[in-house]
Amino acid sequence: MSIVLFSGTVDKLMAASILATGAISMDMEVDFFVTFWGLNALKKDMVASNTRFSRDFEEMAGPMMQLFKAKNVPSWYETLKKAKTNGKVRIHACSLAADVMNVKKEDLDSIVDDIVGVGSYIDQADGAAITLFI
Amino acid sequence: MSSIDLKTIKVDKVIDARGTSCPGPLLETKKAITAVPIGGVLETRSSDEGTKADIPVWANKVGHKYLGVISEPGYDRIFVKRLK
Numbered sequence: 001m002s003i004v005l006f007s008g009t010v011d012k013l014m015a016a017s018i019l020a021t022g023a024i025s026m027d028m029e030v031d032f033f034v035t036f037w038g039l040n041a042l043k044k045d046m047v048a049s050n051t052r053f054s055r056d057f058e059e060m061a062g063p064m065m066q067l068f069k070a071k072n073v074p075s076w077y078e079t080l081k082k083a084k085t086n087g088k089v090r091i092h093a094c095s096l097a098a099d100v101m102n103v104k105k106e107d108l109d110s111i112v113d114d115i116v117g118v119g120s121y122i123d124q125a126d127g128a129a130i131t132l133f134i
Numbered sequence: 135m136s137s138i139d140l141k142t143i144k145v146d147k148v149i150d151a152r153g154t155s156c157p158g159p160l161l162e163t164k165k166a167i168t169a170v171p172i173g174g175v176l177e178t179r180s181s182d183e184g185t186k187a188d189i190p191v192w193a194n195k196v197g198h199k200y201l202g203v204i205s206e207p208g209y210d211r212i213f214v215k216r217l218k
Contacts (some may be wrong), residue, residue, distance in 0.1 A: 014159075019160055022160070022188075025157055025161045025163075025192060026192055027164075027195065027196050071155055072153055072154060073155045074155075075156075086161060086164070
């Protein structure tokens with residue numbers, strides 16, 4: 001499975017990490033291509049502190065976070081880390097976004113494997129049975 | 135297999151994933167199946183409604199045998215036989 005993670009809001013990060021967990025549970029490999037706001041969300045100083053929600057449902061951010069907590073739903077970051085521990089999940093950062101946003105490899109959380117160009121992503125997506133843009 | 139058979143089946147390992155959300159019970163099932171001997175039975179307990187749909191699909195995809203489900207108040211007991 002191939003996931004382009006463009007968004008950096010908690011709700012979409014959660015969707016992406018849960019889908020990745022589903023994929024590795026089903027014995028599929030997952031390649032992430034993280035770019036723009038998705039790349040921003042994977043910076044070391046962002047992974048735990050991010051509370052941004054999709055603009056359309058911004059007023060639901062607080063109540064949703066409380067519901068996740070009440071229902072014992074782990075954070076997107078914990079979910080993604082667990083997926084990576086239990087399956088083949090590779091997280092590639094987009095070199096253009098990294099350049100434009102002045103993000104270095106060492107600024108990114110250790111969950112990120114490498115920085116690659118869009119060509120590498122196209123190659124991975126070409127061989128994937130499922131491709132998602134989130 | 136009828137639920138009467140499942141009630142008396144010999145279970146080699148029980149995973150209690152109640153209280154964890156989708157896809158937690160599925161991931162716990164995938165992790166636990168290797169701890170069951172080939173031919174043995176794994177029981178997953180899940181309070182997430184989707185798990186009883188997901189585990190048969192998973193078993194079919196990865197090559198194990200889904201035996202069935204017993205629904206208890208508030209949770210399901212899902213049985214899978216390890217085939218490989």
